[in-house]
Amino acid sequence: MTNSTNQQILLKSRPVGEPKESDFALVETPIPEPGEGEVLNRTIYLSLDPYMRGRMSDHESYAAPVELGSVMVGGTVSQVMKSNHPQFSTGDFVLSYDGWQAYGVSKGETLRSVDPNQAPISYALSVTGMPGMTAYFALLDIGQPKSGETVVVSAATGAVGSVVGQIAKIKGCRAVGIVGSDAKSDYAVKELGFDACINRKTQELSSALKAACPNGIDVYFDNTAGPILEVVLQQLNLGARIPLVGLISEYNAESPPLGPNLMPLLVKRALIKGFLVGDYRHREPEFLNDVSQWLREGKLKYKEDVVEGLENAPQAFIGLLQGKNFGKLIVKVSDDPTKI
């Protein structure tokens, strides 16, 4: 990458099923100029998250799709290069939403400062950012875990799931993860402190869950929907709560697959409730307060899966939907000056 041109990844075509690299296009364009009240950012880290698959489709959803030929959207941790906004100066680190590009211009009021002395700046995309906040509010507000209860989470070593399990432990619960490899399973138990973790690719899920949850399931934090949800529903305790946070298992489906039979909800008087983190922006301070403290106390560990180079974002994103990442997936788009 030179310093005089911008690199951008555009949505070239709407994927049918799994996205392919050819659905994206890498282009070089001039670095934009910030207008009145705007800031020019250099992207250091780009967040890759499953929700982006939804933005590539034009099905109705909770957010507008990315237009064909436009830059793919996404959260970024960036450094301010030029500022026409009084709150930001050249050299500041900010959380922005500049998308899949090396440089972006944003309105100053949409940026949040990132303090490099508090935590690695990339954490603003993960544990102290959107995925962490998703884990925190969906688990505590909808899941309402009580000490001694059993919390199960799918995609358990992912950006959201890993935080869910650790908060469950902090709240005195039994934390059980579901993942797709032995390495992830080991990591969940040995590093993150889960009580048990199931490799759904090698273990029969129903019996493995029964063994891992001898007292049944009180909270299921659902990142995936699909067959995992169906099995979990059979092992719910009375009054169980299911925050429905993601449906990774079906993001690549061309038409929505059927869901599980809902009789267990009736039998167990259980609850499923959809969650979107955007609804909780006004409560960000409580989240940041707790999570910062847990990070300081060493109660919250965090793993990042860092891919180097914007040009590798499409491939990394395709792998994310297949569960190939291990930890929070981010793309390092340019040098992180706090690490030099």
Place this chain on the structure above:
Amino acid sequence: MTNSTNQQILLKSRPVGEPKESDFALVETPIPEPGEGEVLNRTIYLSLDPYMRGRMSDHESYAAPVELGSVMVGGTVSQVMKSNHPQFSTGDFVLSYDGWQAYGVSKGETLRSVDPNQAPISYALSVTGMPGMTAYFALLDIGQPKSGETVVVSAATGAVGSVVGQIAKIKGCRAVGIVGSDAKSDYAVKELGFDACINRKTQELSSALKAACPNGIDVYFDNTAGPILEVVLQQLNLGARIPLVGLISEYNAESPPLGPNLMPLLVKRALIKGFLVGDYRHREPEFLNDVSQWLREGKLKYKEDVVEGLENAPQAFIGLLQGKNFGKLIVKVSDDPTKI
């Protein structure tokens, strides 16, 4: 029926799919004698309810199945014939759970007195009983309807649905029913005061719902699950609530059918929660207080579908699962002395 023998309907075989008359057996047996603390009741009215289909199967459920060769279970309004319990005297009317038989013996502490001066005694099986209480708590506790919102209910002229729609109106909501005949649809609108009612057998549900719910759906009171739920999910408002109260559409299925795709719950941050009225016994007084007042004020109308003769219970029950009843289905097993 003579006065010296009891008539009982037994579960003869577990139905495969729809129950058949041959799954039941009518037998004559001696009238039983009440033991210590027990009461002998003569059944006047027997309640027939969809949940009974579940008791005929030995699939896991929230209640034990009826044993083969045992009397079918069910709520009854009865008159005390002989009492060994200090709280009850011969001639009293009681709400009991004597099942599909002409005479039953019950422990005194399981009975509730029914006051014939308050309302027709059969109402203890419906509007002031279990179905009314189901409508009341599932709608108000889970549905939480707010004035100006739209409440949709399936099986809308049934024992539960008819009360749901009328309480929705009392709470200032738009009430929209879904039924299976024009006669029921007319009745819901003209007699019960629903704002609109859809005949799902003659109208295309999705467009009819859109027309009937121009502001979307805030509460869906689900008595049926199945295809209706699937259509409703597409028209939910943000933060919609769905009390899941019955799955009539699948009670005859041999294996549980798949459910709807759950993406709309996420998109709309909506909630589905299972409900069983048994959890609310301790709150019966609030229910009775409100419902009695609404009955006195004429705000709550109620329709019964009375079938004469215990021997006709099996056929009536089979029809109930097909939606053939019109109003709360009860069997008149013997004379109602309050109506002579």
